[in-house]
Amino acid sequence: MLDEIDRGLIHALHIDGRAPFSRIGAVLGVSTQTVARRYRRLRADAALRVVGLADPHRAGRAQWLVRLTAAPHSAQDLAHALARRADTSWVKLASGGTEIIAVVHTPAGGGHSLLLHDIPRTAGITTVSAHYLLHSYLGGPTAWRGRAGTLTERQQRQLAPEDSGSVPTAGPSLTDADHALLTALQRDGRAGHAELAAATGWSPATVARRLTALQAGGVIFFDVEVDDAWFGATTQALLWMTVTPAHLEQVATTLAGHHELAFVAATTGRTNLVAHALCPDPAALHDYLTHRLGALGAIHTLETAPVLRTVKGAGPIAPAGEVRRLPPRSG
Known part of the structure; x- marks a missing residue:
């Protein structure tokens, strides 16, 4: 399973998903090379991934928790079809493999194509219920907490971004120009400024400034996916x-x-x-x-x-060929 360094690394990424390996290593008391090596191993073995996400309210998006019931022979195919869509996250197979549960993201003002058009016309679905997410606690x-109980309070303070204690301001807001940046961060929240610059057409300096502003304003945040x-x-x-x-x-x-x-x-x-x-x-x-x-x-x-x-987590599904290994059996 995971040792103390692995758990500390994952906890650190929850505090700051883009924290440099050098800073994480200093807090954990290990070398930068050790942190980088552990990160690569966890990506391969435990499906570890940092994803950048927009705050739904700041992005003008509504969230629905959708429950679909389907025949056993079609449920898995339907779940994978939902997972491939850009407007879904957290697609899960439940209740013996006949129920699909997914979070669906829609424009706050309407345009519910998946809910009103695509799902009702899909063969194999026997029941549908959609639940609007009113407030997340x-x-x-x-x-x-099972992932975030390793580091001491002092270590957490050392890793917290400098502006994490401030109250997010009313701005900035996501613009159409931010779409390419957010798409790249959804694939890999730790992508470097040069890689993000190539994805957006901006300069690395512009990427750094915009990313800092969006994160400081609470417009985007970084989540950690792991098995x-x-x-x-x-x-x-x-x-x-x-x-x-x-x-x-x-x-x-x-x-x-x-x-x-x-x-x-x-x-x-x-x-x-x-x-x-x-x-x-x-x-x-x-x-x-x-x-x-x-x-x-x-x-x-x-x-x-x-x-x-879990067929899909918070970010886009992993590219074909990226295989997740099973965790070792205890005992």
Whole structure:
């Protein structure tokens, strides 16, 4: 599995996805070469990747959590078709392989072609439900605690960008000219200024200034993708909950503090709160559901959808031929 240096490196990338290997090495107490070597190994073995993402509100985008049910023989093909689209992220196969769950990004003012046109006309889909993401309490720039518990507070301060403690200003906003920059960062959030300059047609100095401004203003952030099985999270599930509206804020805030959860959001629909749980095994998931969630009386209903596979994460799907190895078996 992962040793302390691997975990420290991943935690460091969650704090600053573009931090130089030299700075990460200094904080971890190892050489720059060691950090670079570990990063390459984790990319090959654990599907580690840093991706640059736009804040949906700043980018004028709405997010929907879509649940599709399909026949077993067609569900995988449909999941991969959704994953290839630029307007989707976090495409997962769940519930025995017959359910597909995906985040769909749409223009805030309309233009819902996937929801209104493409999905209804797709053969093999038996049921569809779309849930508008109203508010995220955990996820996005905030890492799952299972990945972000290695570095001390002092080490985290040493790695934090200089302006991370400031409140994002009202600007800048994403423009059409930023599209090429964001597309390149979605593929590789650690791409160098020269590579980003080639993708945008700007000079490296212009890329550096624009990237600094967008990141400081909270317009973009950097997420880390990695196979959570390497952290011992071999059992995952999406939890769909119905909570008394008067207690929704309190319950959601409480859940956002649970170590077992990587994502918590309020949604529209028959259920009004969704969470993503990562646990070591089914027994641990059962214990979490019955004891920690069971103790919250404001949760009236709970539906558990086991996640079998993540077909696509936050960024575009990996190029063909990039193979992810399975984590070693414990024991």
